[in-house]
Amino acid sequence: MGLVDRGRLPKPLNSLLNLGRSYSLWVYQWGLACCAIEMGAAFGSPRYDVMRLGVIPLPASPRQADLVVISGTVTDKMAPAVKRLYEQMPEPKYVISMGSCANCGGPYWDSYSVTKGVDQIIPVDVYVPGCPPRPEALLEGVVLLQQRIRNEDMGARWRGEGSKPIIVGDASKSASSGASKKGVARVD
Amino acid sequence: MTSTESLIDRRQLSYIAAQAADARLNVELETEGMTLNIGPQHPATHGTLRIIARLDGEQVVWAEPSCGYMHRGYEKLTEVRTYPQVTALVNRIDWLGSFANEVPFILAAEKLMEIEAPPRAQWIRTILFELSRIANVSLFLGDLGVQLGAITPVFMAFRDREYVLNLIEGATGGRFHPNFDRIGGLKEDLPAGFIDETRVVMKKLRNFCDEMENLLFGNEIFQSRTRGIGVIPKDVAMQYGLSGANLRASGVDWDLRRDQTLPMAWNKVDWKVWTHPDGDSFARCWVRLQEVRESTLIVDQLLDNIPSGPVMAKVPRIIKVPEGEAWVSTENPLGEMGYYVVSKGDLGPFRTKIRSASFNNISIVPWVLKGVYVPDIITILASLYFILGDIDR
Numbered sequence: 415m416g417l418v419d420r421g422r423l424p425k426p427l428n429s430l431l432n433l434g435r436s437y438s439l440w441v442y443q444w445g446l447a448c449c450a451i452e453m454g455a456a457f458g459s460p461r462y463d464v465m466r467l468g469v470i471p472l473p474a475s476p477r478q479a480d481l482v483v484i485s486g487t488v489t490d491k492m493a494p495a496v497k498r499l500y501e502q503m504p505e506p507k508y509v510i511s512m513g514s515c516a517n518c519g520g521p522y523w524d525s526y527s528v529t530k531g532v533d534q535i536i537p538v539d540v541y542v543p544g545c546p547p548r549p550e551a552l553l554e555g556v557v558l559l560q561q562r563i564r565n566e567d568m569g570a571r572w573r574g575e576g577s578k579p580i581i582v583g584d585a586s587k588s589a590s591s592g593a594s595k596k597g598v599a600r601v602d
Numbered sequence: 603m604t605s606t607e608s609l610i611d612r613r614q615l616s617y618i619a620a621q622a623a624d625a626r627l628n629v630e631l632e633t634e635g636m637t638l639n640i641g642p643q644h645p646a647t648h649g650t651l652r653i654i655a656r657l658d659g660e661q662v663v664w665a666e667p668s669c670g671y672m673h674r675g676y677e678k679l680t681e682v683r684t685y686p687q688v689t690a691l692v693n694r695i696d697w698l699g700s701f702a703n704e705v706p707f708i709l710a711a712e713k714l715m716e717i718e719a720p721p722r723a724q725w726i727r728t729i730l731f732e733l734s735r736i737a738n739v740s741l742f743l744g745d746l747g748v749q750l751g752a753i754t755p756v757f758m759a760f761r762d763r764e765y766v767l768n769l770i771e772g773a774t775g776g777r778f779h780p781n782f783d784r785i786g787g788l789k790e791d792l793p794a795g796f797i798d799e800t801r802v803v804m805k806k807l808r809n810f811c812d813e814m815e816n817l818l819f820g821n822e823i824f825q826s827r828t829r830g831i832g833v834i835p836k837d838v839a840m841q842y843g844l845s846g847a848n849l850r851a852s853g854v855d856w857d858l859r860r861d862q863t864l865p866m867a868w869n870k871v872d873w874k875v876w877t878h879p880d881g882d883s884f885a886r887c888w889v890r891l892q893e894v895r896e897s898t899l900i901v902d903q904l905l906d907n908i909p910s911g912p913v914m915a916k917v918p919r920i921i922k923v924p925e926g927e928a929w930v931s932t933e934n935p936l937g938e939m940g941y942y943v944v945s946k947g948d949l950g951p952f953r954t955k956i957r958s959a960s961f962n963n964i965s966i967v968p969w970v971l972k973g974v975y976v977p978d979i980i981t982i983l984a985s986l987y988f989i990l991g992d993i994d995r
Contacts, residue, residue: 446650447672447991448697448779451741459760492650492671495642521691524682525675548777 428568435480435506436563437468439556442479444499446486449513449546453485456549469556476502481559483552484536487515487522488529500536506571508563510555511538514545521545533579540580547582555582617830621661621973635663640979642671650990651964655971655979662979665971667964672994680954685711685785685921688951692941693779695958696992699738699935701730701770704783707954709864710930710943711785714923718865723787723913728867729800729904730773730782731932732897736807737766737778738935739894742987743814746887749984750827755818762810765803772796785921787914797905804898811895819888828884832970832982835881842966845959846937848986851889852881858933866932871903883985890987922949936960936992960992 423431441464445453456462457471464471473479476499488496500509511532514520519530532538539562542555558580641652650671656664676695680688692707693700705727712718719727744759767777772793774780782789818824834844839852849856857875859868876892878885923945931940937959944953963986970982 448694451697451778455760455764458756459764460757461761461764487672487674489671489673491673492642495671521694522674522679525679527673527675545779546777 423568429564431568432564432566436560439469439481439508439560439563440473440479441469441471441481441483441556442473442476442499442503443471444482444484444496446484446488446492447513447515449485449516452546452549453483453512453552456552459549462549462553464553464556467553467556467560476500477504479503480506481508481510483510483512484516484532484538485512485546487520488532488535489527490529491527493529493535496532497535506568508539508559509536510540510542510552510559512542512552512555513547514543517541517543538579540582542582551582555580558582617833618973638976641668651983651988651993653967653971653979653983655976657976660975662971662974662976665968665979667967669961669964669994672990674991674995676995677954677956680951682950684949685923685951688954689783690779690781692956693781694991695956695995696738696934696936696939696960696989697778698741698989699734700778701734701774701780701782702738702932702934703939704781705731705866706930706932706934706939707941707943708783708785709932710928710941711921711923712865713928713930714926714943714945715785715917715921717786717915717917719787720912720915721867721909722791722911723915724865725867725870725904725908726773726788726792726913727783729901729908730770730780731866732901732904733766733770733800734778735897735935736894736901737763737770739890739897740766740807740810742890743818743887743894746984747818747824749980750824752818752821752824755814758810758813758817762807765806769796769800769803772799784914784917786917787912791913797908800901800905804902807898808895811891811898814891819884819891825884827978827981828882828887828985829880830882831978832883832974832985833881834966834970838966838969839881842969843962844937844966845962846933846935847889847893848886848937848963850875850877851885853877853879858931858938862932864930864932867904868900871900873900873903883981886985886987920949922947923951931957934959936987936989937963939992956995958992958995960988960990961995964988964993 443453443457457464511517516532519528522528523530540555540559542551544551636657638655638657642650652668654666654668655662676691679691683691688707689704692703695703740759740763744756747755770780771777773796774782834852836852836854839849855875855877860875873896876889878889925945925947927944929940929942931938939959940957942955943951946952971979
């Protein structure tokens with residue numbers, strides 16, 4: 415695993431590893447508000463079955479998860495718990511921020527008790543806009559994240575040279591989001 | 603009636619006696635107490651409710667819910683929004699039955715402005731209200747299975763709930779935050795084909811109710827985990843201010859849809875208020891199941907003779923609500939939801955007090971959890987059926 419950590423894996427092995435990682439994402443459902451229901455519809459319903467994408471929405475603990483979906487309003491009282499959850503997840507870990515509330519505060523932009531965006535606390539990989547986003551939008555976010563993982567250079571990730579967060583539905587960015595851009599500073 | 607009451611008494615007495623025997627055993631063994639913290643994020647508390655329970659062995663000695671993890675400050679936010687903007691906010695209080703949240707606020711504003719929506723708008727409001735009740739409670743029925751370890755019901759609930767959401771989306775444009783209600787009526791009329799499609803879906807939902815009744819309510823494990831668990835007697839339920847199905851399951855025949863005269867179409871159709879004498883977890887779930895079925899029947903009857911005409915009354919373009927105070931509450935999927943709107947003649951409310959059902963419904967948690975076993979905490983919480991946005995607002 416030392417080779418993986420330092421990102422010095424031979425290229426075929428690296429792509430094989432990335433392929434495996436992208437199709438076995440264990441996602442922890444951090445359901446907070448309305449978006450949790452749409453997340454449940456995307457992950458738990460027969461219509462938008464997420465398991466066909468190679469995403470397993472089963473872990474009962476963040477310690478077993480690769481990906482967390484922050485779905486819903488993060489309040490100031492909840493923020494420490496979100497931070498703690500993120501710290502409990504093993505590396506490499508990814509975050510999908512689902513819904514306007516988690517992205518930026520949404521309809522509660524002037525509320526006294528709401529954290530205006532979960533990216534103030536933890537780094538976000540994919541933003542899914544909407545209030546709430548449709549389940550299809552969340553699945554799109556998952557697919558875009560899988561594309562990124564498949565092309566990811568672990569070495570660059572460990573050196574902190576990530577790529578910009580993906581925004582679902584942003585036509586100018588989602589086209590190029592599949593390829594990881596080396597040297598572009600990670601915007602957290 | 604006396605026979606059923608004595609039955610409950612006997613059941614309760616036997617339950618209490620069994621618990622007392624266990625407690626004596628614990629005293630003899632001198633088991634140490636421990637504090638169990640459930641939440642704020644826990645797979646079994648659909649939402650971010652935190653329960654702090656002090657245990658003696660396997661039994662709860664003392665339990666308290668810790669709210670506020672989803673407090674978003676609705677009451678304060680309504681003061682800085684205009685009346686038409688408030689509906690977009692209050693949609694999100696009880697996020698499963700969102701159209702039902704708009705109605706009492708709009709009715710309160712209409713009461714202050716002394717206008718009434720045209721009959722067609724009232725009927726469509728009632729139809730959408732009942733559709734959101736169906737969408738809400740059908741998910742409860744599925745979720746109930748998950749809390750007890752049965753995974754299948756939730757797939758069935760999500761499957762059939764999608765049909766209802768499609769209807770709401772077809773009519774309003776939003777899957778479950780419609781923001782469709784306006785002061786004086788509705789944004790638009792129903793789309794073409796809505797009525798036929800709704801009839802088909804209502805038939806599907808009745809099938810779903812039958813399936814649930816056979817699969818879940820007829821299940822022996824389900825019955826043994828819910829019958830006689832978490833009994834709330836009539837008088838205690840009244841004292842704690844429970845409302846909705848939780849109150850009706852304790853044998854109180856109380857439904858604001860029937861008992862109030864609101865400008866809505868409920869009193870134009872034939873329907874029945876379901877009650878259950880037992881007051882245990884099973885009764886609460888059973889009453890909700892019957893209510894879904896009853897709602898589909900209400901929608902069917904409303905569709906049969908929906909009046910024609912406009913869906914919007916004459917309302918000024920810039921809505922200023924005259925000075926005054928109004929209280930309107932309706933029977934929402936979770937219970938009584940009401941808005942006390944204080945207006946000073948401005949564009950927005952001066953002060954709004956939101957009475958949401960779940961907040962009062964979980965106030966009974968410390969009482970009802972006293973003395974139960976740890977696995978029953980989850981069953982009782984699931985059967986009380988709260989939504990976190992509705993508790994914390």
